[in-house]
Amino acid sequence: MKNLFVLYTGGTIGMLQTAEGLAPAGGFEARMREQLDARGxxxxxRFEELLPLIDSANMRQVNWLAMRDAIVTAVEAGCDGVLLLHGTDTLAYSAAALGFLLLGLPVPxxxxxxxxxxxxxxGDAWPNLLGAVEALRQGVAPGVHLYFNGQLLHGARASKLRSEAFDAFAELPRPREAKRAGNLPAGLDYRTPRQPVNLAVLPLFPGIEAGHVRGLLGSGVKGLILECYGSGTGxxxxxxxxxxxxxxxxxxxxxxxxxxxxAGHVQAGVYAAGSQLMATGLVPAGGMTREAALGKLFALLGAGLAQEEVEHWFALDLCGEMAD
Structure with a gap:
């Protein structure tokens, strides 16, 4: 890597104390440069602040699209590596979403x-940032990754498991047995612009009623992730x-x-209860995490694909989210 693009979006890593508590703050480039210079x-x-800087609890689809646009612009201008600084609350969601928004990007x-x-x-801010920089310097494969607490994780497999410990992120041991996609059509690679999509996630729970589901589905959603029990029952x-x-x-x-x-894995046909549920039109997500399923559905529907096309590509592994 010879030309690094650093995109700062906000988050705890660059926050400063205010009268209302910790809040995102500008001026992080100088602080980062001082740390790199001190270590030779x-x-x-090149550094860019993605304005407005946000607490990642406020992350929305438009922020993902802005990140994607800034990264693509930087790559087309000649950068050969990207470091994205982000808050931890939705870090795994953004890593997964960008994995699908940047399919085929030739740089890490x-x-x-x-x-x-x-x-x-x-604190862990400088160890994480400097560790990520060193990983990029040593060589990281193209694709989207998440670096935290000394570990380089797959961007579409990582989840935040702890709210306070430094080892907050990990790749869950979910079975990954899906068929890999062949060559992707041009309409799904990193050059493809996307639009925001009305999506929802609904966990099943004992006592859930049809009225709950109808209310959500009647709100104009274009895609629903139904979090089922076990191997896909309900x-x-x-x-x-x-x-x-x-x-x-x-x-x-x-x-x-x-x-x-x-460590779940949706498998159609194992239980009768699951088979009847899948018969309504549900597409099994295999061992995908919630973060990956949401990011993938957003990338596919946001590209303007029809229902049948979305279902086809959703069932295939696109970037390592469903297959080893």
Whole structure:
């Protein structure tokens, strides 16, 4: 790597104390440059603040699209590596979404952040940032990655598991047995502009009612991620709930099924309860995480694909999210 692009979006890593508490702050380029110079890191790099800087709890699809645009512009201008600084609350969501928004990008993108602001005694901000830079210098494969606490993780497999510890992120041991996609059509690579999409995630729970599902599906959603029990089961004896899903699918809503289990894997046909649920039109997400399923559905629907096309590509592994 000879020409690094650093994109700073906000988050705890660059926050400063205000009267209302920690808040995103500008001026991080000078602080980063001081750290690199102090360690004698010889590197050509360019820094950009993605305004407005945000706490990642406020992350939205438009922010993903702005990140994608800034990264593509930098790559087309000649950068050969990207470091994206991001808050931790939605870091795994953004890593997954960018993995699908940047399919085919010829350079590596590494996201990192921190549990404590840069400058905190004993904090993790500089170790994470400098570790990510060193990983890029040594060589990282093209694609989207997440670096945290000394580990380089797959961007579409990582999840935040802890709210305070420095080892907050990990790749969950979910089975990955899907078929890999062949050559992607031009309309799905990193050059493809996207639009925001109305999406929803709904976990199943004992006592869920058809009215809950109908209310959500009636809100104009274009895609629904249904977080099922175990290997993809749900209340198959609730005919009204099944009919609500079937009707939504019939009018073009894309329905996908993930597992609520941390090491879960949706498999159609294992249980009768799961088979009846899948028969409503749900596409099994295999071992995908919630973050990956949401990012993938956004990238596919946001590209303007029809329901049948979205379902086809969703069921295939695109960047390592479903297959080893």
């Amino acid at each position: 890191v010889a590197l050509d790099w 993108v590494v996201l990192t952040g921190a549990m404590l602001p840069a400058g905190s005694e004993g 209340p198959a004896d609730d005919l009204a709930l099944l009919e609500a899903l079937r009707e939504a699918h019939g009018r073009g809503v894309v329905l996908v099924a993930t597992s609520q289990c941390p």
